[in-house]
Amino acid sequence: MTNVLFDVPGPKARLRYRTYAVLGAVVVLAFLGYIGWRFYDSGQFTARKWEWLQYAQVQRDLANAVLSTLQAFAAAAVLALIFGAIFAAGRLSDHAWIRGIAGFVVEFFRAIPALILMFLFYFGLPTAGVPTSPFLGVVLGLTLYNGSVLAEVFRAGIQSLPKGQSEAAYALGMRKTQVMFLVLLPQAIRAMLPTIISQLVVLLKDTALGFIITYQELLYYARYIGSQGTFGRPIVPSTIVATAIYVVMCLLLTALATYLERRNRRNKKVVAVPPAATDELVAASA
Numbered sequence: 696m697t698n699v700l701f702d703v704p705g706p707k708a709r710l711r712y713r714t715y716a717v718l719g720a721v722v723v724l725a726f727l728g729y730i731g732w733r734f735y736d737s738g739q740f741t742a743r744k745w746e747w748l749q750y751a752q753v754q755r756d757l758a759n760a761v762l763s764t765l766q767a768f769a770a771a772a773v774l775a776l777i778f779g780a781i782f783a784a785g786r787l788s789d790h791a792w793i794r795g796i797a798g799f800v801v802e803f804f805r806a807i808p809a810l811i812l813m814f815l816f817y818f819g820l821p822t823a824g825v826p827t828s829p830f831l832g833v834v835l836g837l838t839l840y841n842g843s844v845l846a847e848v849f850r851a852g853i854q855s856l857p858k859g860q861s862e863a864a865y866a867l868g869m870r871k872t873q874v875m876f877l878v879l880l881p882q883a884i885r886a887m888l889p890t891i892i893s894q895l896v897v898l899l900k901d902t903a904l905g906f907i908i909t910y911q912e913l914l915y916y917a918r919y920i921g922s923q924g925t926f927g928r929p930i931v932p933s934t935i936v937a938t939a940i941y942v943v944m945c946l947l948l949t950a951l952a953t954y955l956e957r958r959n960r961r962n963k964k965v966v967a968v969p970p971a972a973t974d975e976l977v978a979a980s981a
Contacts, residue, residue, distance in 0.1 A: 739931040747926040748936070760916035761940060767830060767902045767912060771837035772895055778838055779845030784875045786850050797846075804843040810904045812836035817908040829910035833902060841898045848890050852883030892952035896945050903941070913937050 704712065734740060747753050785797030804812070817832030856879060864874040884891065906915035917937035921930030 734931060739929075743927050744929040744932045747920055747923070747929060747933075753920065756916060757913075757936075760911060760913045761944075763830075763910070764899075764902050764912040765944075767833050767837070767905060767910070768899045770834045771841065771898055771902070774834065774838040775842035775845055775898065776891075778842030779849050780876070780880055782843070782846040783849035783853065784872075784880070786846065787853060787875070789871065801843045801846045804839040805847075807840065809836050809840040809901050810907065812839055813904060813908050829905060829908050832908050833905035833910050833912075836904075837898055837901055841894055841901075844894055845891065848887050848894065849880065849883055852887035853879045855886065856882055888952060888956055892948065896948055899944060899948060900941060913940060 738744065782797045782801050785793050786801065788794050788797070813832045813836035816835045817827055817829060820827040853875075860878055860882065861874050864878045869877070902912055903914040905912050906918060909915070914937055917933040918930075920926065921933040922928060
């Protein structure tokens with residue numbers, strides 16, 4: 696038996712793959728157990744290393760750091776989606792010069808790491824007389840990098856749609872811009888929703904780069920708490936707490952994407968029948 700892309704494994708191959716999976720899981724669990732044991736042996740799980748969590752001021756500051764992370768994420772996510780939609784439309788334009796400019800911008804910012812973009816905006820703009828802030832540097836850097844990636848995601852989603860969608864819209868007298876933003880893009884976003892959410896998860900995690908330019912987000916505060924001698928310099932516990940918070944935020948974002956995808960599939964299966972048509976069907980069946 697074969698598949699389109701690969702041969703379906705037989706009984707021996709499936710047994711071998713399961714064995715490899717079990718061995719891999721055992722190795723990973725053993726490695727994590729060893730790390731946990733080393734942390735325990737070095738006193739990272741003692742009460743003194745974790746007592747900083749009991750202070751109300753620390754809890755408020757930690758909540759503010761999470762809020763700063765979410766603010767940067769929300770601003771950058773909205774701007775990146777807008778950037779991606781505009782430049783995806785530009786890359787699909789009928790005019791060669793628009794396609795060329797849009798393609799250059801997208802490929803240029805895709806090739807530059809987000810951290811370098813943050814450096815350029817935070818340290819470069821003041822030298823040109825433009826006032827800036829850590830928040831602005833983080834948001835602009837994340838917007839341009841992730842927006843260029845999303846532009847390619849949108850472009851692929853639009854090109855995957857049946858041509859009949861655009862042809863029907865043109866037959867109704869809609870202009871190119873209306874067809875793109877009212878017909879094609881909404882469908883492309885629904886089709887590429889898992890990929891879009893995956894990129895937004897990357898964007899959320901990349902907000903941690905902001906601590907390098909002194910943006911006081913979650914990782915910045917975890918590093919600050921970890922350097923406090925009053926609490927025994929709990930750098931490992933503060934990092935574990937920050938990691939857990941990042942994991943929870945990413946899981947919530949993924950759960951939201953799963954919910955939206957299921958709702959979208961459910962809506963596609965439901966076909967609204969006008970009341971007049973329902974009466975006709977009842978009369979015909981009678």
